[in-house]
Amino acid sequence: MENKFQFAKDIIRDAGDFIKSNMVKGLEIEEKTRFDDLVTNLDKATQELLITKIKQAYPSDHILAEENGVHHDITDGNVWVLDPIDGTVNFVAQGTHFAVMIAYYENGVGQFGLIYDVMNDTLYSGGGQFDVYMNDQKLPPFQDRPMNRFLVGCNANMFAYNYHGLHDMIEHTLGVRVYGGAGISMAAVMAGQLLAYFSYIQPWDYAAAKVMGEKLGYVLLTIDGEEPDFTHRQKVMFVPKAKLSTIQTYLSQT
Incomplete structure (x- = not known):
């Protein structure tokens, strides 16, 4: 290997x-x-x-x-x-x-x-x-701190339309960053520059970050909390395992 x-x-x-x-x-x-x-x-x-x-x-x-x-x-x-x-x-x-x-x-x-x-x-x-x-x-594993000391990466439309309450959740952080690329955004998460990343992306957009993130204490799941299927475009989140339950309390089901 x-x-x-x-x-x-x-x-x-x-x-x-x-x-x-x-x-x-x-x-x-x-x-x-x-x-x-x-x-x-x-x-x-x-x-x-x-x-x-x-x-x-x-x-x-x-x-x-x-x-x-x-x-x-x-x-x-x-x-x-x-x-x-x-x-x-x-x-x-x-x-x-x-x-x-x-x-x-x-x-x-x-x-x-x-x-x-x-x-x-x-x-x-x-x-x-x-x-x-x-x-x-x-790179070190995820370094925890309060939600209000993090920035969050998010797809622009998902943020603007408050998809699953994402806009509301991000109001509890230092703000949103929209970089326009899944790889650049998820690299920023792994480098500790963003808390998490939310977007609507294809398997080739998330496959690399999913493997690396698991080594650093992150998970890549659908917004509903399921494993992605690697077959089509899905709305996903790349988040620290340590913050997953907290983040999910903010996310609505609609």
Whole structure:
């Protein structure tokens, strides 16, 4: 597993270098489900780069990825979960605040995850048997403090419309931060900069953070408190286990 983990760290940085080398060129931007659900030719090319490297090294492994309908059951064998550019809107509009994400699962059990903040050259990696690091800095487990001494990350619409009472809950904290990318947001949770993160995201958006977070005392569950199913987009929360019951007392059922 050590060799596979090192391989993942190598190829995620390769993907970051590939993005930085090509993002200055003309981007082909497409809309998927609506005008703010974007994909670029660079998303697709980066995913293909990662898949090619994985298949060359581990030809019998499977892939679950964001683009081009590359799907595989997370519980079936060795599965790499890929998000080539998480935060594509940020990537297109700002040229920053986006990440490459990789997770590796065996028969549904997370072995390690990686989130690479490309423009800040910050790699979060670990989980399973591996300690979680931010570059060369080992991250400590969740450090508890009162709710009113934390910021919270949240999907903008879920906050604005007070989904399940999220706006009301956040009123008991120092406030909300909306970064526009699941990877960047959940990395901030693991780094102790946010208490929790709430959003409406796909399996490739949460797979890496779920593995790493478990090592640090966090859980990734649906808003209703169930395990995510890794098959479709769901409303989820990434929260400290130590605060889960407290947070759930704030969340309404409607």
